[in-house]
Amino acid sequence: MIAxxxxxRGSYLLFLIPGALLLVxxxxxxxxxxxxxxxxxxxGVGDPKWTGLDNYTRLLGDGTxxxxxxxxxxxxxxxxxxxxxxxxxxxxxxxxxxxxxxxxRAASVLRACVYLxxxxxxAVAGIVWSWILAPQGALNEFLGVVGLGSLGQxxxxxxxxALWSVMGVLLWIQIGYPVxxxxxxxxRADPSLYEAAELDGAxxxxxxxxxxxxxxxPEVFVVLLTCTIAALKVFGPIYVLTRGGPGGATNVPSYFSxxxxxxxxxxxxxxxxxxxLTVLILILTTVFLKVQNRGERA
Amino acid sequence: MKRHAVxxxxxxxxxxxxxxFVIVALNALKTPAQYASDGPLALPSDITFQGxxxxxxxxxxxxxxxxxxxxxxxxAVLAVVVSVLNAYALGIGRIRxxxxxxxxxxxxxxxxxxxxxxPLYFLAKETGLYDTQLSVIIIFTIIQAAFGTYLLSSTxxxxxxxxxxxxxxxxxxxxxTLVRIVVPISRPTLGVLFVFSFIWTWNEFFLPLxxxxxxxxxxxxxxxxxxxxxxxxxATMTSASALLGVIPAIAFFLIFQRTLTRGITAxxxx
Numbered sequence: 001m002i003a004x005x006x007x008x009r010g011s012y013l014l015f016l017i018p019g020a021l022l023l024v025x026x027x028x029x030x031x032x033x034x035x036x037x038x039x040x041x042x043x044g045v046g047d048p049k050w051t052g053l054d055n056y057t058r059l060l061g062d063g064t065x066x067x068x069x070x071x072x073x074x075x076x077x078x079x080x081x082x083x084x085x086x087x088x089x090x091x092x093x094x095x096x097x098x099x100x101x102x103x104x105r106a107a108s109v110l111r112a113c114v115y116l117x118x119x120x121x122x123a124v125a126g127i128v129w130s131w132i133l134a135p136q137g138a139l140n141e142f143l144g145v146v147g148l149g150s151l152g153q154x155x156x157x158x159x160x161x162a163l164w165s166v167m168g169v170l171l172w173i174q175i176g177y178p179v180x181x182x183x184x185x186x187x188r189a190d191p192s193l194y195e196a197a198e199l200d201g202a203x204x205x206x207x208x209x210x211x212x213x214x215x216x217x218p219e220v221f222v223v224l225l226t227c228t229i230a231a232l233k234v235f236g237p238i239y240v241l242t243r244g245g246p247g248g249a250t251n252v253p254s255y256f257s258x259x260x261x262x263x264x265x266x267x268x269x270x271x272x273x274x275x276x277l278t279v280l281i282l283i284l285t286t287v288f289l290k291v292q293n294r295g296e297r298a
Numbered sequence: 299m300k301r302h303a304v305x306x307x308x309x310x311x312x313x314x315x316x317x318x319f320v321i322v323a324l325n326a327l328k329t330p331a332q333y334a335s336d337g338p339l340a341l342p343s344d345i346t347f348q349g350x351x352x353x354x355x356x357x358x359x360x361x362x363x364x365x366x367x368x369x370x371x372x373x374a375v376l377a378v379v380v381s382v383l384n385a386y387a388l389g390i391g392r393i394r395x396x397x398x399x400x401x402x403x404x405x406x407x408x409x410x411x412x413x414x415x416x417p418l419y420f421l422a423k424e425t426g427l428y429d430t431q432l433s434v435i436i437i438f439t440i441i442q443a444a445f446g447t448y449l450l451s452s453t454x455x456x457x458x459x460x461x462x463x464x465x466x467x468x469x470x471x472x473x474x475t476l477v478r479i480v481v482p483i484s485r486p487t488l489g490v491l492f493v494f495s496f497i498w499t500w501n502e503f504f505l506p507l508x509x510x511x512x513x514x515x516x517x518x519x520x521x522x523x524x525x526x527x528x529x530x531x532x533a534t535m536t537s538a539s540a541l542l543g544v545i546p547a548i549a550f551f552l553i554f555q556r557t558l559t560r561g562i563t564a565x566x567x568x
Contacts, residue, residue, distance in 0.1 A: 011472055012391025016399070019384040019447065022440035027406040030417035037416065044420075090308070097304045106305075112555070113312035116319070119551040121501040123523035124543030128318050130526065131536045138321050138338040145339060172315065233410045236503040240523050254504075257412045262508070267416055274412040285408055 031278075038271035044261075048268065055272035065273065068251045071163060075234055075252065078167035079174045080227035084220060087178025090114065092212050094179070095186045096204075111183060115176030122173065126240030129169045130156060133241075156242055159249040166241055166250050170234070178223045185216035218292070225288040232281055253277045319544060325537040326350055333534050349538040353531075357521055358513060359542055366500055366517040366546075369431050369438075374496040376439040378488055381446025386476050388447065389454025390462065400451060407444040411504050419508055429511050437505060442495040453487050454480070493554045500550070518543060 038055055040048035059065050099107040117125060132138045133155035140152040155165040189212065197207045213220070235254040238244055244251035244259070253273055260270030325333060326349055328342040336343075353359070384403070388396045418437060419428070427433035457480065465475040481488070506520045516524075522543050525531060531539065 012387045012393050015383045015387040015391065015472075015476075016393065019380045019403075019440070019443060020399075022380065022436070022443070023402065023406055026418070026437050026440045027409065027414060027444075028402075030414040030421065031409060033417035033420075034413050044416075090311070093304050093308060097301055098308060101301050102305060110308050110312050113315050116548070116551065117315065119497065119547045121503065121519035121522075121543060121547060123503045123519040123526075124540060124547065127522055127526045127536065127540045127543065128322055131533065131540065132318055132321060136338075136533075141337050141339050172318075175315075229408060233412070235412070236519075236523070239503070239507075240526050243527065254410065254412050258415075258504075261416050261419075271416060274410065274415075277410055278413040281408060281410060282405070
């Protein structure tokens with residue numbers, strides 16, 4: 001009997017072979033190589049020279065590295081925190097007010113409008129916006145037409161403004177994702193809780209905060225986690241919108257490592273940046289999953 | 299009264315979300331001369347597809363579309379196959395150490411591509427796969443399959459046991475059970491997975507940017523992104539390029555909308 005179970009398991013193992021081989025060859029080995037490279041000085045050709053922790057100590061003293069992480073925090077706000085908060089309100093309004101009083105059709109049309117930017121290739125979204133935000137672009141033109149011309153800016157070219165502009169673009173891209181997920185979550189919310197809250201005379205805001213949000217807590221966690229990770233990895237919009245500029249004002253770790261890999265050919269240093277970013281993402285994922293598990297058990 | 303305030307504010311929001319698409323379309327259909335005289339907000343006085351056609355010819359857009367279809371289509375098919383095989387072993391076979399294997403796939407899905415890009419670039423050059431579509435297909439097959447394995451394993455863990463047992467009694471081996479029972483029954487989920495893998499691969503930018511450098515291999519987003527970076531295009535051509543990038547995305551969105559919303563929900567709650 002035991003022998004048979006073992007044989008059974010053995011033959012299922014065969015099905016895992018293609019996936020496991022790919023996983024090792026394409027993900028795990030390159031990842032391990034990257035960590036190895038981060039302990040060396042290497043131009044990409046010739047032999048890497050072992051330098052121990054040099055790249056990492058250099059990172060600690062590198063202002064560009066620290067500011068790139070600060071910009072990353074701003075992007076977490078724009079891509080995770082704001083979309084989650086605004087997405088909750090939009091989803092609740094669509095589900096609660098529009099869906100119930102104006103019909104499901106109206107709700108799904110509005111939802112589709114909000115979701116549309118999500119399906120764009122991020123590079124294409126970047127092209128659309130870099131053109132709208134150009135000094136002679138549509139936004140400044142629009143401000144002039146409505147008499148607010150004095151608010152016009154060099155949106156992507158001014159170091160004071162560029163990061164805010166990038167944040168705005170990312171918010172536009174990101175907002176549809178939480179809305180769709182939260183609306184789906186609300187479908188399984190218990191209607192009797194709403195009725196009870198209504199009988200108790202709870203305001204819309206009170207119901208939102210005490211009934212709606214707690215019911216879709218799992219979705220909120222998933223959205224916060226996936227959006228935060230996405231924010232830490234942002235590359236495409238920076239590449240297309242600003243190339244990290246002006247003067248490094250919108251540089252992020254991902255783009256910073258890319259520059260070191262392929263523009264400055266400081267491969268070891270780039271690998272160290274990428275490794276730090278990875279560690280950060282893995283820690284964050286673990287913490288989120290732990291908190292989520294605890295929340296579910298409670 | 300208050301209800302209408304909510305409705306109107308959401309309509310305003312929808313307009314703001316759509317405005318960039320409208321502006322791009324407006325200017326892609328203008329002549330450069332009209333753009334110069336009337337600016338970006340004016341309606342096109344006479345609609346011309348010249349800007350779109352010029353851009354199409356200049357970058358060989360047909361080739362880029364074909365490249366994107368070949369890469370995304372191959373990845374979607376292969377990623378579904380690999381995910382099914384993995385999930386069959388993990389979810390139904392319940393092989394030993396499955397939770398660790400599942401975590402490995404989950405981590406693979408979470409790792410930033412920056413932490414693999416240089417070794418992949420180096421290995422691709424060593425193996426002669428650099429600047430070939432095959433390299434990108436192989437890499438994204440496993441990246442998308444990592445997500446698929448995670449999604450499908452939990453679906454397969456709840457697969458009705460009686461069906462598997464019945465197939466076994468009928469003398470089907472594991473391979474036949476997979477092909478004749480498990481795959482047909484899970485077809486809706488596989489459809490979702492196919493659509494996701496296709497669109498995600500279509501939209502990928504970072505690794506294709508590094509690995510595909512020649513005109514014959516580049517995908518649509520990479521070609522557009524690189525051109526944009528060179529800042530050689532005038533305003534109407536830029537919006538023509540953006541329009542050409544937007545159209546396939548909207549087409550997929552309309553075609554796949556139902557599957558997509560269903561799929562997002564499937565992925566969200568484990």
